[in-house]
Amino acid sequence: MGELFGTDGVRGTANTGFMTASNALNLGAAVGRYFARDGGVHRVVIGKDTRLSGYMFENALTAGLTSTGMNVLLLGPVPTPAVGLLTRSMRADLGVMISASHNPAIDNGIKFFGPDGFKLSDAVEAEIEELVTQGVDPVPAAEIGRAKRIDDGRFRYVERVKSTFPRQMRLDGIKVVVDCAHGAAYNVAPTALWELGADVIEIGVSPNGHNINLNCGSTSPRTAAQAVLAHEADVGICLDGDADRLILIDEKGQIGDGDQFMALMATRWKAEDRLKGDALVATVMSNLGLERYLEGHGVRLERTSVGDRYVVERMREGGFNLGGEQSGHIVMTDYATTGDGLMAGLQFLAEMVRSGKQASKLLRSFEPVPQLLKNVRYAAGASPLEAQSVQDAIKAGEAEMGQKGRVLIRKSGTEPLIRVMAECEDEAMLERVVDGIVAEVASAS
Template sequence: MRRHFGTDGVRGTVNQSPMTAEFALALGRAAGHVLTRHLGHKPHILIGKDTRLSGYMIESALCAGLTAQGMNVLLVGPVPTPAVAYLTRSLRADAGVMLSASHNPAGDNGIKFFAADGFKLPDDVELEIEACLDALPPLPPALEVGKASRIDDARGRYIEFLKASLPKGLRLDGLKVVVDCANGAAYDVGPRILEEMGCDVIPMHARPDGYNINRECGSTYPEHMVHRVIESGADIGLALDGDADRLIACDGRGQIVDGDRVIAILAEHANNHGQLSGGAVVTTLMSNMGLERYLAGMGLKMFRAAVGDRYVLEMMRDKGCNIGGEQSGHMILLDHNTTGDGLMTALQLLTAMAEQQKPLSELASDMALFPQKLWNIVMPERKDVMADERVQSLVREAEAKLDGDGRINVRMSGTEPKLRIMVEAADEEMMLGVGESLTEAIRELVC
């Protein structure tokens, strides 16, 4: 039973349990002990962070715990989450840590571990670290503590890695690009990589101050990107979240291109070049039925995983797929990186535009999406709502009304105390009516 680690590491409000300096110190000691025991030598661990003010506090406490337990620490400063996954591999570290709460507000933070191969730490190791928190190990002798050092060129290394993923000789000259950095981890590398590829770049929200990460900007507020694209006559808009592992785009007309459409574009482009592994992509239970039908029209399969990039990745590796992602904009391109990478996705999207000589509005324009909406119910406490037979009965009744021409998905958020209810149907009026009545009925039962 997990007490601290969720689907995306440990996350919470700063200075409230568990996201306190004391917990980060203890977690550092527990992780240091477990990882050292598994490796059999004095390990090196890399720590990156986004631009939250609390990153300094959590980084210092975690670093103290790790070095106290005998680990050497490499500090790379503010970088995107996918940069930590890459740098952990590139610098031959034994593990990596990213301090971020992704798209959450500045008052939250999180701690996410990566293994040496750049993939997330296995579940059994996370559970072992949790168990170790209950009884911290003895400290090593005074002269066996670890040391911490800073890596000054981490962002430059990541930019070169991004460029190396593109076709040889490709340039993006002439493309006008709006990039909303969410005042987060990509505030520097986002505009820089696009400029180095030849784009005319219009940066937005690229001045972090520790407090403004995700504040009415980035992938959760794409309307600002849309407005700037239309105002400036840009070819494309790119909106990242606070740790730059997700991307929401818009075309030159200001139409949103969400994760489902991005998957369709990248899968078709890869398939046409003989680069789509497994003849399929992996999405989640939230992905639109329109995407499934569009891919089927090309003879491609779509596998649905549980919501969360952890589960998408597991299924991708199981099915032998190299493209997967979530409607929310988390894209995993396994030919290039081991985790969701917003900037990598953006570059691959721009590559498809450049190589096909088509604007974004034309790519996957034949894909018709079903009307879909997500309702949220704030819960007084986290609990397994779907175990309640009364809730199951309400969902079955709602599904019967759709008569096989739509879908319903009800689940607890993996990161927030919210129940999420997704309804999609071929008919928008039917979708809204079923969704609103189901949400109200469940709210009366559980709140």
């Protein structure tokens, strides 16, 4: 892989670096050439979230794709999982989502789905990157593709999401706060919940191009937690900007992360003999407490690198059907090809109805091992992890913890950040080790 694609497509600040309209046009042409190289008529669907720059990238990508003969179907603002779904159902060769997910509004990104609805592999992205470098010749004028707006894409998605909720169930009498982060699900999430009978309290549903993820959504769940308490709601559902991740809030205003949700679903599916391979796929960031809890229930935890695409790759390799990330990406391949926050939220609500238990009882399956994560931003061109002082600090921290915990240091695949994470039963040791490493990383940044 080169420098263009990160762990989740291409991403950066709009109108800087690679994230310009001209580069998006070239990327669209390269992707179009890759998928249309065998000739014939080809189709691509494009969705986006609510960022102002989405208009610019949508038009640029459309120009690049049609210049190589691809016909473009424009979905408008829809969640990322809707693009995966509609790529398959509309028999498209390619799906494109324009979104920077949980990042601030000034950022944007472009991610791709193959005809099977799954994200493209590293190998395919490398070939596309090579085409971007080489440049692509446009097709003759008579072969230029067409572009068409699809007005009912979000309604198709709502019906698909609702179909995963047990048909005999309704959400009558359940009050749900749904925080859509002023993002792609601002319309579909409240609609789906209301149609299933819930009493819906909507927040984060007034996008203006600049407020996506701003003090709301899965990255700022306290806003939803306050709303849950204020409205005496039964549960809160927090989505991020493109609605592929979920953070849940119980009736007491307490936050439950992806690990707690996965613990609940894995053991439930295991008891119902639905958990393929008796395994849950999660990343190296998932808590040790989750791993220990699953072991006690006969479920194996398979760990991957950080990124929901790596979770999905391992699920497909091993034939597993449940996976996700602590950050809230939940992948249920029986239902969808990628993380789907709304779909996961409905599965949690179904468990509330089935069990008759409050959200607080379902969101505390295990006691997490104390975990501390700190991010250090580094300057362009810096390589702090290569500094000897940083490597020495990491080794010292690992030695101090020994068998009492673990240290995980990694570079973010979506932002210029070094993530310093550690877990340990001894919280004083935990803070000491993390702060020591953070200080050295900051000095080398």
